[in-house]
Amino acid sequence: MRMIARRLGFYLVTAFVAVSVDFWMPRIIPGNPVDAILAKMQGVSITKSTIAALELQFGVNTKASLWSQYVHYLAQVLHGNFGISTSNGFVPVTTVIGGALPWTLGLVGVSTLISFCLGTVIGALVAWRRGSWLDNLLPVTTFFQAAPYFFLAFLAIDLFSIKLGWFPSGGAHQNLDFPGLNWTYLSDVLDHAVLPALTIVVASGAGWIVSMRNVMITTMDEDYVLIAAAKGLRERRVVWYAARNAVLPSVSGFALAIGFIVSGALLTEIVFSYPGLGLLLVNAVGDNDYALLQGIFLIITFAVLTANLLADFVYVFLDPRTRQEA
Amino acid sequence: MAPGIAARQRALRLPRSPKIVAGLAILGFFVLWAVIGPVVAPYSPDQNFANAPVPLPPSAAHWLGTTALQQDVFSQLLVGGGDTVLVALVSGVIATALSVGIGVTAGYLGGLADDLLSMIANIFLVLPALPLLIIMIGFLGRSSSNDILVVGVIISITGWAFGARVLRAQTLSLRNREYVDSAKIIGEKWWRIVATEILPNLTPVVATSFLFTVLYGVGTYTALAFLGLVNPNWSWGGMLFYAQNSNAEISGYWWWFVPPGLAVALLGTSLVLLNFGIDEFINPRLRAAGLTRRAGRKAGRRPEFALTAVLKTSGGQS
Numbered sequence: 290m291r292m293i294a295r296r297l298g299f300y301l302v303t304a305f306v307a308v309s310v311d312f313w314m315p316r317i318i319p320g321n322p323v324d325a326i327l328a329k330m331q332g333v334s335i336t337k338s339t340i341a342a343l344e345l346q347f348g349v350n351t352k353a354s355l356w357s358q359y360v361h362y363l364a365q366v367l368h369g370n371f372g373i374s375t376s377n378g379f380v381p382v383t384t385v386i387g388g389a390l391p392w393t394l395g396l397v398g399v400s401t402l403i404s405f406c407l408g409t410v411i412g413a414l415v416a417w418r419r420g421s422w423l424d425n426l427l428p429v430t431t432f433f434q435a436a437p438y439f440f441l442a443f444l445a446i447d448l449f450s451i452k453l454g455w456f457p458s459g460g461a462h463q464n465l466d467f468p469g470l471n472w473t474y475l476s477d478v479l480d481h482a483v484l485p486a487l488t489i490v491v492a493s494g495a496g497w498i499v500s501m502r503n504v505m506i507t508t509m510d511e512d513y514v515l516i517a518a519a520k521g522l523r524e525r526r527v528v529w530y531a532a533r534n535a536v537l538p539s540v541s542g543f544a545l546a547i548g549f550i551v552s553g554a555l556l557t558e559i560v561f562s563y564p565g566l567g568l569l570l571v572n573a574v575g576d577n578d579y580a581l582l583q584g585i586f587l588i589i590t591f592a593v594l595t596a597n598l599l600a601d602f603v604y605v606f607l608d609p610r611t612r613q614e615a
Numbered sequence: 616m617a618p619g620i621a622a623r624q625r626a627l628r629l630p631r632s633p634k635i636v637a638g639l640a641i642l643g644f645f646v647l648w649a650v651i652g653p654v655v656a657p658y659s660p661d662q663n664f665a666n667a668p669v670p671l672p673p674s675a676a677h678w679l680g681t682t683a684l685q686q687d688v689f690s691q692l693l694v695g696g697g698d699t700v701l702v703a704l705v706s707g708v709i710a711t712a713l714s715v716g717i718g719v720t721a722g723y724l725g726g727l728a729d730d731l732l733s734m735i736a737n738i739f740l741v742l743p744a745l746p747l748l749i750i751m752i753g754f755l756g757r758s759s760s761n762d763i764l765v766v767g768v769i770i771s772i773t774g775w776a777f778g779a780r781v782l783r784a785q786t787l788s789l790r791n792r793e794y795v796d797s798a799k800i801i802g803e804k805w806w807r808i809v810a811t812e813i814l815p816n817l818t819p820v821v822a823t824s825f826l827f828t829v830l831y832g833v834g835t836y837t838a839l840a841f842l843g844l845v846n847p848n849w850s851w852g853g854m855l856f857y858a859q860n861s862n863a864e865i866s867g868y869w870w871w872f873v874p875p876g877l878a879v880a881l882l883g884t885s886l887v888l889l890n891f892g893i894d895e896f897i898n899p900r901l902r903a904a905g906l907t908r909r910a911g912r913k914a915g916r917r918p919e920f921a922l923t924a925v926l927k928t929s930g931g932q933s
Contacts, residue, residue, distance in 0.1 A: 303738045310747070318754040325756065431891070435830065435883025437837055439855065440876030443864040451867050458865050503894070503901050510900065545740055545777065552745030556838055560859065570746060571842055574753045582753050586746045593743050 292611050296601045300594040307590040311583040312362045315347040316355070322347045322579050326375050329577045339379065346372050346580060371587065372580030376573065382584035385569065390588065393565030396482055397554040400489040401547070401596075407490065408497025409539055413532045415498065416505035427502075430495035438553035442488045442560035449484055456484045459562035485561045492557075493550045500542060505535040537608055543600040547593055555589075632895060638888030645882045649700035652693035660691040660849045670861075670868045680870035682857065691849050692874050698763060698850040699879070703832035705767030706774060710828040713771065714778030715814075715821060721779070722786025723809055733783060739776035745838060747773055752844050766836065766845050774831045778824030785820050789813050823893050830886040837879050851875035 315322045323343045327335070343349075353361075365371075371382035415423045433441070450458035462477050508514065508531045517527045555567030562568065566585050573581040605611045658664075664685045673680045679688040721732035751769055789795065790813075798808045814821075839845045840852025841859070854875040858864070863871045895901045 299734075299737065300741075302734070303741050306738050307742060310742075311750075314750060314754050318751075322754065431887045432880060432884050435887050436880035437834055437841070437876065437883075439838070439841055439859075440872070440880060443855070443859075443872045443876060446864045447867065447869055451865060503898075506900055507898070548741065548743045551743050552838070555745060556841065559842070560864070570749055574749055574842075574844060577753070579750075579753065582750045586743075586750050589743050589746050590741075593741060597741060 290605075290612075293598075293601055293605060296598065300598060304591060304594060307587055308363065308366050309359075311366075311587060312359055314583075315579065321349055322577070323349045325577045326579065329376070339373075342373070343375075366587070371584035374573075374578055374581040374584075376576035376578040376581065382580050385581060386566070386584055386588050389564060389566050389569045392563060393554070393558065393567070394592065396485055396558070396563065396565060397489065397551060398596075399482075400486040400554070401493065401550055403486070404490040404494040404550075405497055405539075405543075408494035409501045409532075409536055411494075412498040412501025413505050413528065413535065416502045416509065416535075417528050419506065426498065430498050433491055433495035434499065436492065437556070438488060438492045439556040439560045441492050442485070442557045445484050445488050446560070449487075457481050458484075459560075460564070481563075485557050485563055488557050488560075489550070489554050492553055493546070496546060496549075497539060500539050501535060504538050505531060508535040533607070537604065540600055540604045540607060544597045547596050547600075551589060551593060632892045634888045634895065635892035638885045638892055641881060641885035642889065645696060645878075645885065646700060648693070649696040652696045656690040656693040658687040658690040660686060660694045662686060662690075669866075670863070670871055673870050679874050680868075682861070682871055688854075688871055688874060691854055692851070692878060695849045695851045695854055695875060696878065698848050699833060699836055699852070699882070702763055702767045702770065702836040703829045705764060706770040706832035706835075707825055707829035709768060709771035710775040710831075711778060711821065711825040713775035714782055714824055714828075715817075717775070718779035718782030719786050719809055719813065719817070722783040723790055723805065723813065725787075725790070729783070733780075736776040736779045736783070739773065740780065742773075744773040744835070748835065748839065749842070749844065752839065761845060763848075766839070767832070770832050770835045770839075771828070774828045774835070778821075778828060781824055782817060782820055785817055786813060789816055819893050819897050823890050826886050826890045826893075830883055830890075833879060833883055833886070851879050 323340065326343060327340070369383060371386075373379045374382050374385045377385050411426070415426055446458045449455050457480060460481055462474065462481055511531075511534075514527060514531045517530055518524075555565075555570060557563075558565045558567035559571055566589060570582065570585050572578075573585065664681060664687065666685065671681045671685070679692060682688060682691070717732050717736065721729045721736075748769060751772075755765070755769075795808060795812050798812050803811075836845070836850070837852035837855070840850045841855045843853075843856045843860075846853045846856065852875075855872055858868070858872040858875075861868075861871075863869075891901075
C-alpha cells in the first residue's frame, strides 16, 4: 500500500497546483478580467456588491496582499465555493457544473472503460495472431489515432444519423423536463449516447490496441511464456498468462492517456451538443465567465486524478509485486 | 569495414522501412502543401461566389463545392495548411527543447533535482491539457490568442512533459555506462558529457518525442481553431468551426467538413507512421510479421507460437 500512499500524495500536490493555477492565472496574465466580464454583461444591471465580489475573486483593485488573497482563495475552494457564474444568472458555479457533470462522467467514464477493455483485447489478439489478417487492423488504427475526435464525430453524425437515421444527431435526451427514472427515459438517454460513445471508443481505442499489441509481442518472447507453452498448457491459457503481464504498462499508461481522452471527449460533446462540461466550457469562454471556466478546469482535473487513483488500485490488484513490500 | 561506410549504412537503414518511407512521403507532401498552397489556390478563400442560399456541392468551377457563405472550399483547404503546419512545428520545436532540457537534466543529475523536475513533468502530464489551454486563452483574450506564435508557445507549455519523462528514463539508463564514467574520470564538465556522450545516443528518442509533440500540436491547434478560440487566418480547424456553426454535418454538406478533417487526419497519420517506423527501428520485434512470415515459409520454417522468427533475408529487411 505504500505505492498507493505515494500516488495519493502526488495527486494531492497536483490538485493543489491546479487550484493555484486558477488563482495565479488572472493575476499574472495582463488585462483586467472584471472589465472583460462587465463588457459582456452590458444591458444586465449589476449591483456594486457583485462588482466588488468579482474584483475580490480576480484580485483587481484590492489592497489585500497577494498572500492573504491566496490563503482566502484556498479556504473558499476548500469550502466548495468556486464563485458565481456571470453568464448563468449569477448562480454559484458549483450549481452550474453540477447540472452538467453527470452527463460527462457517464458518457466519458463508460466509453473510456469500453474502449480500454475492447482495445486491450483486440491488441492482445493482434499480437497473438501476428502475421494473420489481423495485422491489417494496424494501418486503420494509425488513421484513427491521428484523426481528431470531432472529425470522427462529424462522420458518425453524417453516416449513422443523417444517411441511415439510426440514432439522433445531438442532445442527451428528448424530453425537456425530467420524467423520472423510467425505462422510456433511460432508453432515450442510451439512444442519444450511442453515437458520442462510439466516437470516443473508436478514437481512443486505437491507442489501446497499439500499446497492448506492442507490449504483448515483447512479452510473448519471454522465457516464462515459452516454458508455459513447452509444458503443454493450452494455447489460450498461455496467451492469458502473457496478456496478464502485458496489460500492466497499459494500466500504468492510463494516467497519460486519460488527459487526451478527456480533451477529445469534451470536443465530441460539443459536436453532439451533449449537455456536459465540454459545451459548458466553450460557452464560458465565449461569455468571459472566468469563474465558471476555472471551476470546470478544477472539476475536470479532480475527475482525472480520481480516475488515475482508480487505475492505481487496479494496478496493485493486477501486479502482486506492488503488494509484497510490507 | 571502413567507419564511413558503416555510418552511411546506418543512415540508410532507417528510410528502408515502408512505414518511414510512407510517413516521410505524406509529410513532405503536406509541408509542400503548406508552402505553396496559398500560391496555387484558384481563388481567395474569402471571396464570395454565387448568391445561393445553401452550400453548393462539388462542381467544375468549385472542385470541392462551396461553404454557406459561397466561398470556395478547395481554396480554403489549400490556404489552411500553412498555419496548422507552422503552429505544429513551432510547438514541436519549443516543446522538444523543453523536454530535452528538463528530461536529460533530471536523468543525469539525479537526486533532489531529479525528484523536483520529474514531479513537475508528472504534474503537467496529469493536468488535462485542453481545459488548461482554454482557460489560458480565455484570460489572454482575443488579441494575443490570434498571434500564431503565442498559440504555438502555449501549446508547447502543455506538450513537453511526455517527452521529458521518456528522455529522463533513457538518460538514467545511459548515465552509468562505462564511456560516461571514463569521460567523468577525464574530468569533463557535466554539460559537455551530456552534449557529447549522452545526447547522441538519445537521437531516436528525441526524434520520436519531437514527432509526438508535432502531432500533438496539429491536433491541439485544430481543436482550438475548431472551438473558434484561435482563428487569425484560414486553417483546417477553422473550416471545421464554420462548418459546424452552419450545421454542415446535420445538413449533409460533406464536401465542407470531410476535406479539412481528412487533411488533419492524414497529416497526423504520417507523423504516427514515422513514429512507429522509428519504434520498430529501436525494437525490431514490433514489426508486423507479414514479411518475415512469408520469408520464413520460403526458408522452410513455420513460425512457432511465442517466438519471433529471426531470419536473414537478402533484401536487408532485418
